[in-house]
Amino acid sequence: MTHDDQVRYSVEGGIATVSIDRPERKNALSVEAxxxxTEAWSRAEADKSVRVIILTSADCGVFCAGLDLKQAAEIRARDGVDILTLMRDPMQNGMRNVSKPIIAAMTGSLMAGGMMLAIKCDLRVGLRGTRAGITEVKMGRGSPWAVPLLWMLPQPLLMEMVLTGETMPIERLAAYGFVNYLEDNPQAVRERAGELARKIVEAAPLSVKAAKASVLAAMDLGYAQGLVEAGRLHVETYASLDAIEGPKAFAEKRKPVWQGR
Incomplete structure (x- = not known):
């Protein structure tokens, strides 16, 4: 199967929707997927019409089951190599380089690589009654990508997840703020994600770009240096035509017309 068979990509109204389409394999991450x-992130970043991205998957009760372990075993037996060596970006680090916000519309349970994808999104909408976990220790694999969770969840909870490999109710993670919203069915999850995406599309593009970059920079640099870097990232925003248009539109009681410059 090709990339397009397993990952769907579409754009409408400034929103790029990226969907893992492998319901028969619980949306597991194959080499192709x-x-x-990886290709979808690059495509969305290069498209100036795209202002925000929604990551979702085909409905099957599981948002993403993680690595396709069956394919991993087949590749090891056939070629003698680990499946990760065939992936251009096995940890999906490229997601963090996308300047546009990424919203996870998690329409089912998520574990292992599914958690990895969720961590690297900026906003998350989950489905009540589902479960989430970092299950690598049960499979002899690893989860180096889980380290950013130290900035998102209490350390004891993270330790429980990475050491036991057990899944837990999504409600428990939501209680700590990891999930922005919980909805009752997959359609409502996508609708909430769409609502968030439309609000971002309506906002000033340079302000959105600088806001996301500033938060990520602070995670990297810490409080003091993060403030300095945030100031630098916002220089373009304050000097833009949009910075003039926003107050002007407010004074004139109309909707602003953003130019992105």
Whole structure:
């Protein structure tokens, strides 16, 4: 199967929707799916019409089951190599380089690589009654990508997840703020994600770009240096025509017309 068979990509109204389409395999991450995701991030970043991205998957009760372990075993037996060596970006680090916000519309349970994808999104909408976990220790694999969770969840909870490999109710993670919203069915999850995306599309593009970059920079640099870097990232925003248009539109009681410059 090709990338396009396993990862769907569409754009409408400034929103790029990226969907893992492998319901028969619980949306597990095959080589093709992972490379398809890598291609989707680059495609969305290069498209000036795209202002925000929604990551979702085909409905099957599971948002993403993680690595396709069956394919991993087949590749090891056939070629003698680990499946990750065939993926262009096995940890999906490219997601963090996307300047546009990424919203996870998690329409089912998520574990392992599914958690990895969720961590690297900026906003998350989940489905009540589902479960989430970092299950690598049960499979002899690893989760180096889980380290950013130290900035998102209490350390004891993270330790429980990475050491036991057990899944937990999504409600428990939502209680700590990891999930922005919980909805009752997959359609409502997508609708909430769409609502968030439309609000971002309506906002000043340079302000959105600088806001996301500033938060990520602070995670990297810490409080003091993060403030300095945030100031630098906002220089373009304050000097833009949009910075003039916003107050002007407010004074004139109309909707602003953003130019992105």
């Amino acid at each position: 992972m490379n398809g995701l």
